[in-house]
Amino acid sequence: MAREYSSLHFTKIAFKPLHTNLFNIVLLSIFLTLGCSNLYSQDIKKKQATVQPKKQEVKKPIQVDSIKNPLAESSTDTIKLDTIKVKKNFLNGKVKYKAENYVKIEQKKKLITLYDKAELYYQDVELKSGIIVMDYEKNEVYAGRIKDSLGNYTQFPNFKQGDNVIEPDSIRFNFKTKKALIWNSRSTQGEFNVKAAITKKENDSVYFLKGARFTTSKDVDNPEYYFQTNKIKFIPGKKIVTGFTNMVIAGVPTPLFLPFAYFPLSKETSTSGIILPSYNDSNDKGFSLQNGGYYFALSDHYNLTVIGDYYTNGSYGLGMQSSYANRYHFQGNINVRFENNITSERGYPDYSKTKIYNIQWSHSQDSKANPNSTFSASVNLGSSEYFKQTINQVNVGSSLNNTLSSSISYSTVFHSVPESRISLTATHSQNTQTKEINMTLPTLQFSVDRIYPFAINDGAKKGLFKNINLQYNLNGKNSFVTTDSLFFKPEMFRDAEIGFQHSIPLSTNFKIFKYFSVSSSLNYNEVWYFNTIKKQYDDQLSTVVTTDIKGFDAFRTYASSTNIGTTIYGTFNFGKDKKIQSIRHVMRPGLSHSYAPSFEKYYDTYATDGSGEMQKDYTRFDGGMYGAPVKNSSNSIGFDLSNTFEAKITDKDTTKVEPKKIMLLNNLNFQTSYNIDATELAWTPVRVSGGTQFFDNKLSANFGATLDPYAIDNSGNRINTFNINNGGSLFRMTSANLTMNYSISSSDGKEKKDKNDQGKRNGGREDDLFGSNLDANSVKKSQFDDTEEKEDVVSEFFRSKLPWDMTFAYSLTYGNNNREKKITGNSIMISANTDLTPKWKAGISTGYDFVQKGVTFTQLRFERDLMSWRMAFNWTPFGDNASWNFFIGIKSGVLSDIKWEKRNLTNQ
Incomplete structure (x- = not known):
């Protein structure tokens, strides 16, 4: 037995039998060799024939010397194989260990003892403890605590294998069978912290616990609550199965218990499972179970939640929620809900029954997905009374909002010469007070980029003529105006209005007198309608009757506009020793002129009384989605002036040399116009x-x-x-x-x-x-x-x-x-x-x-x-x-x- 002291000793060993009778084995081998060999004198005759290498290559019969070599005849060898079996290494890898106080190796007992801050590493096993004793004959290791100078236990074992970490009072582990016995273990499994009196490790994937408690509290020794059970079987990273389980709060057992329990510990981001409902009661709907259902973790890209509510008076609600995402492509969510609301009981004066619904859809496309085409959606539609009558939530901000709006759009670009783009959009606007719905299904927009017919090939666009450009825009709508009760019913589609607007703007811009920017444009518009009106006096009804006329009709208008503007800078200096050193005033005055001629040719007259003497003008295009041609010409001049005010003040920080800039007024705007052709009220x-x-x-x-x-x-x-x-x-x-x-x-x-x-x-x-x-x-x-939880600070x-x-x-x-x-x-x-x-x-x-x-x-x-x-x-x-x-x-x-x-x- 040897003793070794080391403050930080690190040794690598490969375990082999430490005691061997090397001298006896060698001596026995010599005698056995001599006993089974033939002795020859030195007058051995020469071989009669030699073996030719070529004959060996062609595999012909070989002529062997009559004098046989006994060492070449293994088939007739009478020597038996050595029956002494060499023990194999019981460990499949090298072991690293160290200790601060000492490392003691006992060869006769086959023990290695590590004391004080001991550490042992073998394959995926990491063991740290106050004392570690390894029996390399039984393939076992034991780890436990040690006492300090005051007699208190310190340096609790820390056993780590793979991702599983256990902190017990003591542990006994077998390297060969991978089994272990653990006393007072503490481990973390998913969101659970588990503590058990005795833990038996069957293998790397199955643990049995006795006298266990588990909780989500951070302090497993003194938790604010925990679940107490006598038997637990858990598979790390997969599940926990328990026997009779009782919930304990603040150390007091509660009447809440289960005969058995199952808790998933999947490492996946989400797993499918049942959503337990919550209990509520209402004065006019009775008792209820709300938001119970099932969560479907369909894949890493999308999921689905199905929930429902039920009230004892017959009211119920059904909902579906789904989120989806595909990285670098798109993401979105869908929320659909339907409710059958019953108030009071049948036969009572306050009894009512309503059906309400709400559909929400949000979709956005990643800019990297397709640079030429985009698709987006923002939908919020449903019953006008949904957010005020829903049994599932009280959404204050939504219930106070009087408008629901939606938009779904798709656009793409055609890389032609000139470049063009097209988009399709469906829009929806709903007033929850009047219950009126305005919807376009769809809106078509097509445009061709600007064309500069007088610009040279190098792209330089300077001056009046070179900046002349034109483009083409097309806008078409299929519009519906309906009410909440007729939404998506046949009556809604019968009242559809269809129209197209073509516009060709011709514009240019240039500078005059160096400081004035001028822009001028001439706009041509052509509008197509498929519904027009006709007004006439009905003698039988004694009133004016408006009749809808089906069929194609169109009108054409044109107008011009010119704008001139400049920028004026002014600075007022008060001195660097003043609190306000200077004030900067920026003015942007603008003068504009617009002209639109009269299109009286599109106007007709109708009688307003039975005599037919009272006549009134009207146009058959009144009420169209793109407006109607104007009867009176417009020739007006507009004035606008925008101002900004900035100041430089002395900075409070005396170390700074430059003054501090502050904004006094972000903008101050004035705007009006004068109609030259107007005979009265010319100023706006x-x-x-x-x-x-x-x-x-x-x-x-x-x-x-x-x-x-x-x-x-x-x-x-x-x-x-x-x-x-x-x-x-x-x-x-x-x-x-x-x-x-x-x-x-x-x-x-x-x-x-x-x-x-x-x-x-x-x-x-x-x-x-x-x-x-x-x-x-x-x-x-x-x-x-x-916010992240922080330690309590006494102050x-x-x-x-x-x-x-x-x-x-x-x-x-x-x-x-x-x-x-x-x-x-x-x-x-x-x-x-x-x-x-x-x-x-x-x-x-x-x-x-x-x-x-x-x-x-x-x-x-x-x-x-x-x-x-x-x-x-x-x-x-x-x-x-x-x-x-x-x-x-x-x-x-x-x-x-x-x-x-x-x-x-x-x-x-």
Whole structure:
């Protein structure tokens, strides 16, 4: 026995039998060799014939010397093979080991002992522990803890094989059979942390546990909850199967138990499985099970979720959700839902039955997929009352939105000379208040790129003639105007309108007097209709009757326009020693002229009374999708002026030499026009608009006003008299508006995440000024931004930095069309979220309408981080959307169905 001390000793050995009687074996081999050999003297006769190499090559019989060589006759050799079997190495590879205190090798006992920070590596096995004892005769290794100077156990074993890591109190492992016995093991399997009193490892793929607990809590020794079971069989990376299982919360067993349980541990991103429903009750629909169904993980590129709801009064809902993606090609999602809503009971006065549906589809194509063709879709259509009557969710932002819109488009480019492109688009716009639907199915657009007939081949386009260009545009529509009740019914298609518009713009641009840019264009339009009208007086009905005329008809118009503009720069210097060193003013004035002749030839007359003496003009193209030709000529001059103001100020940072630039006004615009051919009211009202930003672009403000130079009579009609000549000011302000938006947070410079992505697809807002969505399908998600969990820091409450964010919006409108001088709208909305403590989060969305004198939509939000659990409470205390929602559940996705949710919706 030898002893070796080493602070960091590393040895590689190949295990062989360590004790051999080498001298005896050699001596015995000599005697055995002599005993079975023939002895010859030195007068051996020469061989009579020699073996010819050529004869061996042609494989002829070989003449052998009569004197036989006994060593060549193995068939008649009487010596038996050695019966001593050499032991093979029991390990298939080399072992590396080290220890900080000492490494002890006991050859007689076939033991190697590693002590203090011991490490052993063999193939895919890594073992670290306080003490490791390896028996290389039994092919076993033992690892355990050691005691420190205070008598406490330290340096617990860490056993790693492949991706599986186990941290027990002690372990016994056999290298040959791969079996192991583990005491008080701790391991991580998927999202589970598992602790067992005794673990038996059958092989690399099967483990049996006794006296085990498993949880998603990070602290497996002191978890806030766990599942207790006496028997477990688990296959790493695949599944866990348990016997009788009881749920324990805060160390207290609960009545929640299962006779057996199965938990998948697939390493795949998603697996198919049952979605457990949540229980709710409603005052007018009874008890319900909501959002129960099945999730189909069809492939890595797409999935499918089928869910349903059922209420005891007969109401039910069915939904289908699917997401799909193909990298570098496209991605999208589909959400379809149908509901049969029954309110109250049959026979009661408030009984009602409605069927509502909603279809959402979003598709986007990667720009790398096809540079010549693109396809995209954004669909949100359905029943107008869906977001107000749905039994599945209270989507505040969507229910307050009055418009649903959709668009599906495909476009492609033809690389011809000149280049051309074509696109097909289907659009849908739905007003949920009036229930009117405008739809085009489809819209055709075809265009040919600009052609420069006078440009030379080198591409230089300078001057009036070389810049002359023309192109061709075609726009066609198949349009429908219908209502919610007739959507996609035969009546909808009978009222379809079809039209085409051809346009050929001829334009050029050039400079005059070096600083003035001039652009001029001549536009030719031709419109085709397949539906026109005819008006005539009906003597029997004593009214004017409008008759639809089916058939092809067309009209042609042309118009011209010319624009001239320049840019003027001005700088006002106040001195480098001033706070405001200089102000820069940029003006962009513009003057335009447009002319359109009269197309009176397309007008007819009809009688407005029975005598036929009262006549009125009309055109058969009235009400067409591309408009109608104008009867009166237009010859007008337009004026517009845009301004920007910038300032250079002394920077607060004294180390900086250059002044700081700030924007005073992003834009300040004035616009009006004068009709030369008009006999009265030739001037159009002056439109003033502008916008700016403050506080490092956190606060944005936009304003606008309409100034009318003409006066009005007692009935509120404009008269051909300037307001200043009627005893008033130069302009009469008829309307004005101001909007302000302000978003700040404790973490400046970080953009806020899109918290309500589903609400945005539904037509709501991206922010939470109208509250967070109470979508049952996503209620398990946090209502606030997801942040990484941090360690609790003990600090004084009032000195600690609390994360927060706030969104502020203000709107003011003024109306004075008929000298009413009235504030028509004045409201403010605020949304704020904060972390009251590291575990408590709170938020509020509210506002006030100063005109209606009432509080706008208000929502209170609370959330508690319970480590492995999450608790949330949302409350809308008053209004048409008054409701509350309480949720508590496990964060982990594999146990997301372990939850309790309670909702109370007053609109149900």
